[in-house]
Amino acid sequence: MPRQSVDRVLYVEDDPDIRAVAELALVDVAGFEARLCESGQQALEQVDDFHPDLVLLDVMMPGMDGPETLRALQERPGGLPVPAVFMTARLQPEEIEEYRAMGAIGVIPKPFDPMTLGDQIRELLAGREGA
Amino acid sequence: MVSAASGDVSSRLAELRKRFAERATDDLKALEQRAQLLEGEGADGAVLADVCSRLHRLAGSAGTFGFPELGQAARSLENMLEARADDGSLQEASSLAVERILALRTMLESPPLPAQVTNDESAQGAVERPEGSHGVRVRVLIVPAGKTDPQWLDKALAAYGFDCQVRHETDPELIAVLAGELQTATVILCASVRIEGVIRARDASPSDQVRRLPVVCLSEDLSFGSRYRVAALGADGFFGRSPDLSELAERIEYLALERSTRVHGRVVLVEDDLELAEHYALVLRAAGVDVLWVNDPMQLMSELSSFQPDILLMDVQLGQYSGVTLARMVRFDPQWLSLPIIYLSSEDDPDSQLEALSRGADEFLMKPVSDSYLVRAVLIRCFRARQLSRLMNRDSLTGLLKHSLIKQEVEKELARCRRDGHAASAVMVDLDHFKKINDTYGHRCGDVVIKALANTLRNRLRETDMIGRYGGEEFLVVLPHCDTEAARRLFTEIAEAFGQLTFNCNQETFGVTLSAGVAAINDHSVGDDAVDAADQALYQRKRAGRNGVTVAGDE
Numbered sequence: 290m291p292r293q294s295v296d297r298v299l300y301v302e303d304d305p306d307i308r309a310v311a312e313l314a315l316v317d318v319a320g321f322e323a324r325l326c327e328s329g330q331q332a333l334e335q336v337d338d339f340h341p342d343l344v345l346l347d348v349m350m351p352g353m354d355g356p357e358t359l360r361a362l363q364e365r366p367g368g369l370p371v372p373a374v375f376m377t378a379r380l381q382p383e384e385i386e387e388y389r390a391m392g393a394i395g396v397i398p399k400p401f402d403p404m405t406l407g408d409q410i411r412e413l414l415a416g417r418e419g420a
Numbered sequence: 421m422v423s424a425a426s427g428d429v430s431s432r433l434a435e436l437r438k439r440f441a442e443r444a445t446d447d448l449k450a451l452e453q454r455a456q457l458l459e460g461e462g463a464d465g466a467v468l469a470d471v472c473s474r475l476h477r478l479a480g481s482a483g484t485f486g487f488p489e490l491g492q493a494a495r496s497l498e499n500m501l502e503a504r505a506d507d508g509s510l511q512e513a514s515s516l517a518v519e520r521i522l523a524l525r526t527m528l529e530s531p532p533l534p535a536q537v538t539n540d541e542s543a544q545g546a547v548e549r550p551e552g553s554h555g556v557r558v559r560v561l562i563v564p565a566g567k568t569d570p571q572w573l574d575k576a577l578a579a580y581g582f583d584c585q586v587r588h589e590t591d592p593e594l595i596a597v598l599a600g601e602l603q604t605a606t607v608i609l610c611a612s613v614r615i616e617g618v619i620r621a622r623d624a625s626p627s628d629q630v631r632r633l634p635v636v637c638l639s640e641d642l643s644f645g646s647r648y649r650v651a652a653l654g655a656d657g658f659f660g661r662s663p664d665l666s667e668l669a670e671r672i673e674y675l676a677l678e679r680s681t682r683v684h685g686r687v688v689l690v691e692d693d694l695e696l697a698e699h700y701a702l703v704l705r706a707a708g709v710d711v712l713w714v715n716d717p718m719q720l721m722s723e724l725s726s727f728q729p730d731i732l733l734m735d736v737q738l739g740q741y742s743g744v745t746l747a748r749m750v751r752f753d754p755q756w757l758s759l760p761i762i763y764l765s766s767e768d769d770p771d772s773q774l775e776a777l778s779r780g781a782d783e784f785l786m787k788p789v790s791d792s793y794l795v796r797a798v799l800i801r802c803f804r805a806r807q808l809s810r811l812m813n814r815d816s817l818t819g820l821l822k823h824s825l826i827k828q829e830v831e832k833e834l835a836r837c838r839r840d841g842h843a844a845s846a847v848m849v850d851l852d853h854f855k856k857i858n859d860t861y862g863h864r865c866g867d868v869v870i871k872a873l874a875n876t877l878r879n880r881l882r883e884t885d886m887i888g889r890y891g892g893e894e895f896l897v898v899l900p901h902c903d904t905e906a907a908r909r910l911f912t913e914i915a916e917a918f919g920q921l922t923f924n925c926n927q928e929t930f931g932v933t934l935s936a937g938v939a940a941i942n943d944h945s946v947g948d949d950a951v952d953a954a955d956q957a958l959y960q961r962k963r964a965g966r967n968g969v970t971v972a973g974d975e
Contacts, residue, residue, distance in 0.1 A: 306443060307481055310436050317429050349476065378480025378495070400483025400491050403433060 295414060297322045299341035301332045301358060302376075303350040310403050319407020329358030336362060341371055343410065345397075348377035348388075359391055374413055376401065440485040444528055447474055451521050459514040468505055471517075472498050478524075489706055490527040493520065493791075496702045503695045516788045523791055557879060558605045558676040559583040561597070563618055565611035573609070573638075579920045580669040580872070581879030591617035598622055598630045605676040612639035612650065619653050634675035638663065664924050666872045673875050685802025686710045688729040690720060690746070691764065692738045700733070700764075700794065707795040709802065717741045721749075724756065730805040731798065733785075736765040758808070760801050764789065815889040817867060818874035826888020826896045830947035833886075833898050837942040844941040845907035847897040848954040849873070852933045852966040854893040865925035866893075869932050872921060880914050896951065904938050904971045911936040911969045919967065933967035940972070 298321045302308050308325045315323040324339045326332040330353060332344070344362065346355040353361065355375055362369040375388045378399040385396050395413035397406070454471050475498035482491030497520050504513040560582045562574050567588055574584035589597055591614075598608075598621065610618045615637045625631055636657035637650045650658050657671045687709055691697040694715075701711040712727045714720055717738050724732070732750065736743040747761045762783045785797055813825050821829065833844050851857075851869060858866040870893060877887050877895065890896040899907050919933045937958030944950040953972040961970035 304477060304481060306436065306440050307484065309439075310433070310484055313429060313432055313436065317432070349480075378476060399480035400485075400488070403484060 295321070295342040295410070297324070297339065297341045298343050298345055298410070299324050299326065299332060299336060299339055300345040301326045301329060301350070301355070302347040303327055304347075307347075311401075311406065314401070314403035314406040318404055319410070321407065329353030329355075329361065332358055333361055333365075336365075336369075343371055343414070344369065344373040345410070346373060346375050346393075347399075348375050356388070356391060359393065363392065372414065372417065374410065437485045440481070441487075441528060444478065444482065444487075444490070445525075447478065448521060448525050448528065450474065451524075452518065455514060455518045455521050458510065459518060468501065468510070472501055475501070487528060490524055492702060492706060493524055493527060496699050497521070497524075500695050500699060519788075519790060557581065557583050558607065558672060559585065559601070560672060561601070561606060561608045562586045563594070563608065563610040563614050564588070565613045569611065576665055577609075577669065577672070579917055580665075581876055581917065582669070582672065591621045594618060594621040595624055598625055598633065599627065601630060601633060606633055607672045607675050608633055608635045609672070610635055610637055610655075612637050612641065612646070615650060615653060615655060619655065636668075636671060636675070666868050666921070666923060669875055670871055673878070685731065685799060685806070686712075686727065686729040687798060687802070688712050688714055688720075688724060688727055688732050690714045690717060690732070690734040690738060690743070692735060703791045703794060704798060707799065709795075709798060717746055720746065721753070724750070724759075729759070730802040730809075731760040731762060733762050733764060733798065736763050760805055762797070762801065818871055818889050820874055820877075820895070821886060821888035823888065823890055826886060826890060826898070827947065827951065829886040829888070829898045830896070830941060830951055833900055834941050834944070834947045834950065836900065842901050842942070843903040845899045845902050845904050846939050846941050846950045846954045847899065847907055847911055848890070848937045848951070848958040849877070849895040849897065849911070850935050850958055850962070851893040852935055852962075854932075857930070857932065861925040861928065861930070865923065868925065869923060872923070873918060873934065876914060876918050876921075880910075880917070896954070898941070904940050907938045908969050908971050911938065915968060935961040935966045936969045937961055938969060938971040 298315050300308070300311055300315065300323055302311060302325070305327070308327065312323055312325055315321045324335060324341065326335060329346075329350065332346075336344075344359075346358055348355040350358075355377075359369070359373050359375075362373070369392075372394045373392060375393050375396045376399050377384070377396060388396055394417045397409050397413075401409070451471060451474055454467050457467050458471070475494045479491050479495035479498060482488065482494065497517060500513065501510065501517060504510045558581075560574075560577055562577075562584060564586060574586050578584050587594065587597055594617075608618060608622070615635070619635055622633055622635065623631055634656040635654075636659065637655045638659050638661055639646055639650065640661045642660055647658055656675055659668055659671075687704060689697060689700055689704075689711055691700065691713065692715060697713050697715070701713050704711045712723060712729065714723050732747075734743045734746065738746070743763055743765075747763075750756050750759065750761065760782045762785060764785050783797075783801075785794065789797075813822060814820065815822050820826075830846055836842070837844050851873060854866065854869070857869060870889075873895065874887070874889070877897065881887060881897065881899075884900055885902075886898040888896045899910070902910070915934050915936060919931060922929050922931055935958060937954045937956065937960070939950050939953035939957055941947070941950045944953065957970045957972040957974070960974070961968060964970065
């Protein structure tokens with residue numbers, strides 16, 4: 290896979306407080322361009338318009354949860370050509386394996402630190418490229 | 421990578437934090453109501469699901485907004501409720517749940533941490549800080565009367581190994597300066613004309629770590645009235661304008677040590693209920709206690725000797741084993757005769773408690789025990805246990821390890837060297853012409869010099885190094901992961917710094933030098949041989965003119 294730089298992040302999270310702090314973390318601290326969606330449905334509607342380089346998904350959401358959203362994104366005609374990362378408050382080792390098997394490149398535990406969220410994302414990407 | 425002005429980011433973060441706190445307050449109120457429903461009417465699936473999902477949200481978000489303690493407590497509560505719902509014992513646990521939700525509210529009221537680092541290494545560093553300030557370089561913030569105030573103190577104190585900073589900021593500016601002193605062992609040294617404002621600036625800090633910083637006053641006016649005023653302001657020490665430096669250094673060391681000893685402890689927890697054990701461990705760890713959980717009583721003895729706890733916390737009934745019998749068994753081993761044993765028990769029959777006490781337990785904590793009570797009970801007992809072992813193991817004059825203990829440390833280090841293959845050094849340190857000091861200036865002066873050397877060693881060495889008072893004016897130091905050349909460099913520096921100290925006794929001023937002999941612990945088959953080799957090297961140094969370092973095998 291060609292080395293891709295990540296500038297545009299699509300973040301799906303139902304909690305408005307977390308969305309606000311994540312926007313600050315992704316845009317102001319990490320320097321990404323970010324699009325924030327409050328549900329999996331909204332992510333599906335906006336993904337083609339935004340053209341993200343990376344999709345960041347909260348696992349536990351009402352309605353369509355994170356894994357379901359990822360599956361729906363992958364099942365679109367063009368599939369999901371960019372890496373996906375999950376965020377979860379309950380990190381079990383077997384869960385990470387399950388998410389990796391689904392095609393996610395990694396999992397970021399919640400609560401996250403707004404000052405280093407961008408670094409965590411970049412580390413996951415670097416780890417994947419090094420592999 | 422921080423593109424926007426970071427000031428802007430932090431003010432927006434603060435705004436978000438405030439909003440989160442408001443919403444979380446509402447959340448906690450709702451949680452309280454719902455938990456009371458669980459208590460009153462029994463488990464209703466929908467109510468339980470709602471409680472768990474609110475707790476889950478808090479667990480995942482509170483840390484991001486600067487309330488990590490709240491997040492962890494919510495997570496543990498969520499885990500407990502789910503487990504109780506699974507095994508059908510929810511209703512019994514719900515009053516405990518209500519109590520714990522009330523406790524969440526106090527966590528929300530505590531001011532958020534300034535830096536939201538969830539996997540915070542610096543915070544862990546603080547938790548793992550060893551007993552006392554040994555290994556932590558003590559910082560002294562010097563606030564002089566004005567710009568023209570002579571600054572001889574910072575250089576003089578730096579010779580004792582303190583990290584001195586002279587601060588000329590105004591009182592309001594000092595608030596920001598002090599905010600940077602969260603993780604360090606810091607003491608404020610302040611001219612009397614500034615003391616009122618400095619203490620006010622310290623007390624205005626939102627962090628209670630900053631508000632606990634000790635303040636020492638230097639005053640020209642030594643009258644009762646002046647001392648009383650400074651004491652009333654809440655200062656921790658009072659010295660004249662030309663203080664006895666070794667006394668001042670000792671006071672600073674003591675205050676820093678007292679503050680950084682935030683009574684931690686090491687606890688072995690024997691509990692067969694997984695959920696409870698996890699909860700106790702979490703609560704205690706959050707209070708800075710090292711917890712080792714032992715699930716299988718068969719492993720207890722070996723875990724005790726490898727973990728070396730301050731106290732043992734034990735359930736009364738552990739499956740087929742009785743905690744009472746286990747306590748008696750633990751006491752078979754002379755090593756554990758003085759180990760405080762505390763039962764966690766739902767046994768409220770006074771007779772069976774007495775029975776348990778007679779068999780070797782020291783105390784009962786009734787289940788369900790509230791988190792704050794558990795933490796207090798454990799911390800107090802750890803503190804007492806440590807005080808006691810300090811009395812038994814430490815030299816009263818210097819606070820360093822006693823002769824027999826430092827010799828044991830050499831043996832232990834030799835065993836570690838064999839296991840891991842690293843190099844380690846033993847250093848024997850001796851004051852030059854000490855007898856002459858005692859004879860000329862008296863024993864009190866001699867004690868001052870010995871304490872000064874102890875303080876210098878404590879300040880200069882790492883926390884992993886071990887220091888013991890070997891004889892009258894002889895000290896033995898064990899330096900793990902340090903070859904003899906590194907030890908030579910280190911003690912050459914220490915000898916130079918110590919030689920620059922001046923002592924004032926009976927109106928006279930004098931200096932003292934030291935000699936040191938170094939030997940590689942890993943070169944010897946028994947610890948005593950390494951100590952002898954270091955002693956031989958010291959003897960050679962003495963013959964070669966003292967004041968310096970000789971390594972065993974030097975020509």
